[in-house]
Amino acid sequence: MKLRHRSILLPAAFAAFLGNTAQPAQADNLFQMLFGGGIQQRQSRHDYRGRNPRYDQRYEQRQTREPVAQPAPRQAAKPAPITKISAPSYHKYRADPLVKVSFKELIERPRNVSFEPTLGGSGFGEAVAGLEGYDLAAEKEIAKAIEKHYAEHPDFVWVSGYNANARAVEALRVLGEAGTYGLDPAQYTVTPPPAGFDLSEIPERNRELVRFEMALSARVLRYVRDAFSGRVNPNRISGYYDFPEKPLDLAAVLDTLSRTQDPRSYMESRHPQNDRYQALVAELEVLRASAENDIVVDAGLLLKPGGISAELPKMLKLFAREADDAFRSEYAELLARDAGNHTYSDDLVPLVKAAQKSKGLSADGIIGPRTVATFAGTSKADRVRKVETALEQLRWHPSDLGSPRVFINQPAFTATYNDHGVDQLSMRVVVGKVSNQTSFFFDEIEQIDYNPYWGVPQSIIVNEMLPRLRQDPGYLDRSGYEVTDSKGRHISSSSINWWQYNSKVPFNVRQTPSEANALGELKILFPNKHAIYMHDTPSKSLFNKDVRAFSHGCVRLHDPRGMAAAVLGTTVDHVAAKIGQGHSTEKVNRKIPVYVAYFTAWPDQDGKVEYFADIYERDDRLAKALEAVADVRNASG
Incomplete structure (x- = not known):
């Protein structure tokens, strides 16, 4: 009778307490409030024991710091609405306006400063007056380079005597062939002065020559800059793009061109100098000559x-x-x-x-x-567009892609390890969903984490976990996650009033190593602001699908042990042994660039170009950015 009496009184005692909360407690939450948290979590860890001695050791050690659950806090009277953390967005591309090149310093130079005359014809100093009232529009950095070069080297580059010289003729040919590289020749057009003229019109001829000189310098520098780093700044397209600036001293470029007798070789050398770029150029030529x-x-x-x-x-x-x-x-x-x-x-x-x-x-x-x-x-037209897009995107990258390297191509859903120009290892990958796209950047691999912890990003905590935690605060305690505050102290998730947080949760959440860990056996780190890395996954079935866009942005590998062994320069057996020893890290002691790339046209190691669907519609967005650049350039002549 005594036991029966207690079995009736105990729920009654808590009925009033539970009645003060706006959200009904789940059965497992009630169990935690009565007897303390972590029971089910301990059970799941117990199930994992015996599989790996190091896990057993960590299990025993963690018992001393297992967070103790407190009674679940009451819901706030007016709970803060959850403000979801949004993914990067795409922007309407705004091309930089062109500026007028200033010739004021040249025109107003003191008369006692001598100009070296061009042998057999008009001297530069005599022709400078023809720049008075001349409006030449150019990109800001190009305008500055022209002003700097001619202030320091007041002489013609493209004119000898009273005509365009051989250097100019060759440069004009290169500009006219810009389409070979997927560029628009119309954006580099310069009309040379006619060959014949009347000697009685030398002042007018001088004006023509000096204006041609400046116009050709502006367009050659535009071509060189576009070939070297592309026509658009990719980072303006979206926060998904993250490319470092490719500095180029354009005044020094003009200095070099003024000394060379082979401007073609120099101008064409500014394009990326790697086999994939050359394969795309060759593909473009074949496509244009082919039938539908x-x-x-x-x-x-x-x-x-x-x-x-x-x-x-x-x-x-x-x-x-x-x-x-x-x-x-x-x-x-x-x-x-x-x-x-x-x-x-x-x-x-x-x-x-x-x-x-x-x-x-x-x-x-x-x-x-x-x-x-x-x-x-x-279609032929679509393939041409894809190749031209790929050429533009490759200009954002280093000219030398490096060896060894890892190349992840998101539209192809593949990751490839290349060494000495040979694809040594290639595998299927899973990339980000359209709502959680994988970014577009390159970095350098630093280390391998075995049996990793998964530090849950704030976006997942807020967007996906917080709604559940408001209803079920003990969820993290039971599911293999650790919660710590800003000082690193462990806290039971069931003791936190999740109702008071909306867009910023002041706790760190990480999933402990286990067979259910989202990162699987290992992750390959190349630290970046997007928190993207390569890793294993327990969701193996997704690799059987053709379209593999399912992750939150990271890259899941079909053969993570093989990739880890490749970048470490070791064997799969070594990687397996490290996994068997529990949680640890291993540094990658050589330089291995990793390209988290996005190419809908990409050549294999034999130069054969394959085409892929534009899963994130990034080709279309780049096309609009290029149109914006073309509009600005065409409007200025």
């Missing part, structure tokens, strides 16, 4: 078994042409029988799956955009 695809398939086709489409015969023809001999031999009869059939019958499903498998696609038997793009390719 002979078989054009609707890019939005989505055909499932049992469906009907006039596009099916085209796809069957492409399967037969693009697949290997073994495929053609096995399915020759079926391909011939259904060559003109518009109905996707069940007996065609194995054929479609085999074709998809031959191209490394997910063999799901559905003929969708990914399958169409792989076999039919994109």
Whole structure:
């Protein structure tokens, strides 16, 4: 009877307490409030014990600092609404306005300063007066470079005698061939003075020559700058872009051009000097000379078994042409029988799956955009745009990409380790969702973390965890997370009044190493402000999908042990041994750049260019930025 009496009184005692809270407690929260937190968390750790001695050791050590849960705080009378942390946005690109080049210092130079005359013709000093009233618009840094160079070197670069010299003729040819590199020749146009003139018109000829001199310098410098670092500043497109400035001393460029007799070699050397850039240039030339695809398939086709489409015969023809001999031999009869059939019958499903498998696609038997793009390719115009976009983006990168290096191409969903010009290792990756896009930048790999902790970003704490924590404050305690304050002290999540926080939570949250840890066995760090790194994942099934945009922004690796061994210059067995020893870190003791890149056209190591879907629509945004630049340049002549 005594026990029965207590079993009735205990819930009654807490009924009044619970009645004062606006949110009903979950059963497991009530258990924590009565008997202390961490019970279920300890159980999950116990389940993991015995699998790894180092985990057992850490488990025993953590018992001494296990946070003690306090009764869940009451909901605030007026809880603060959650203000979600937004992802970076895309901006309307604003190109820098052009400025007038100032010739004031040249025009007003004291007369006692001598100008070296050009042999056999007009001297620069005699021609400078022709700059009076001349409006030449150029980019601000180019205008400054012109002013600086001619103040220090008051002489012609592009004129000899009374005509454009051989240096100028060659430079003009290079500018006219800008389209070879995906640039717009119209943005570098300069009209040279006519060859013939009347000697009685020397003052007018001097004016023509000196103005041509300045115009050609401005456009050559524009070409060199565009070739070296691109026409747009990528960081203005979005916060997802993060590229360092590529400094270029344009006055020194003009100094060099004034001394060389081979301006072509110098100007073309300002383009990136790597094999991938050259492969894209070659691809552009081939594309422009080629005809349109002979078989054009609707890019939005989505055909499932049992469906009907006039596009099916085209796809069957492409399967037969693009697949290997073994495929053609096995399915020759079926391909011939259904060559003109518009109905996707069940007996065609194995054929479609085999074709998809031959191209490394997910063999799901559905003929969708990914399958169409792989076999039919994109239109000629679309491929040209993709290559021109890739050329522009490569100019944002170092000219020498480095060796060894890791190259992650988000639209391809691949990560590749390249050494001595050879792709030694390539694997599938998962990248960020459209709402949590992976950024576009490059960095340098520093270390490997084995059995890592996962420091939960504020955006995930606020946007995804906070709503649940308001209803279930003990959630983190039970799920393998540690909560610490600004001083590093461990706190039970159930003791925190989560209702009082909205856009900023003043606690750090990290997930402890375990089989369920979001980062899996290891992560590969290249510290950056975007908190992006490569890592393992327990969600292995996602690698079987063709489109792999599922993460919060980090890059999940299909073969993390292989990549870790590659960048460390060691073996997979070494990496496995380190994982078996528990949580630890290992420094990468050599320089390995990592490119977290975004290219919808990209060459393999043999120079063959592959094309990919623009999953984040970044090509379109770059096209608009380039249009903005062109509008400013064209408006100024």
